[in-house]
Amino acid sequence: MAKALVIYAHPRPDRSEINGPLFETAKAVQGVTPVDLYAEYPDFDIDVDREQQRLVEHDVIVFQHPLYWYSAPAIMKEWQDLVLEHGFAYGKHGTALAGKTFMNAITAGAKPDAYSQAGLNHADLRSLLLPFEATAHLCGMRYLAPFALFGAGRASEGNQLDIHRNAYDDLLKALVADRLDFEKAAAAPFLGDVLDEFLIKTGAM
């Protein structure tokens, strides 16, 4: 069994319709350690040693967050700036994260077609998230395609949120059980609610 660290950031959890419930889903998965950055560090006073220790103890690192200005809420940048130190995360002797797996689990207000060269945002999601991918690679981690929910503003009206929560549950369980086809999951534009093609088939008929 692998161990997954789900690092969550939402500056207004009381107003979150999507990420709050998704984080509840993550908390219930065996093998997942949930970390709520804004709850733990309301003053941005990040405990670097503790965060580095958490990273060392886990195999899979998930950043769960709403997409804010094509990136993550501010505390996640602060966390990266302080925790991913030279000599720990990168550099000649900075090999603590080598071989681990990293992914973003994001929710976006815009619809999928907005995330293309021809669309409203003039870029696809993976291009916009390149700083995360480059960071993962510099630290020797394997970067998987982001797990994404688009059109977040409407997701709680129908059953989209429930479908997405189930998919998140499946994804986290597959990561912990080492059942994700990493090659496929690394190459995809994003991971959505249909995960079948990214799961390693077990022998069951």
Ligand SMILES: Cc1cc2nc3c(=O)[nH]c(=O)nc-3n(C[C@H](O)[C@H](O)[C@H](O)COP(=O)(O)O)c2cc1C
């Ligand atoms: C400050 C701010 C920046 C945002 N930037 C983006 C963005 O760059 N792209 C996008 O698709 N949605 C953007 N949104 C919409 C959020 O991603 C959306 O409200 C969120 O994913 C919904 O999740 P929640 O209910 O957990 O807050 C932004 C919202 C806020 C408040």
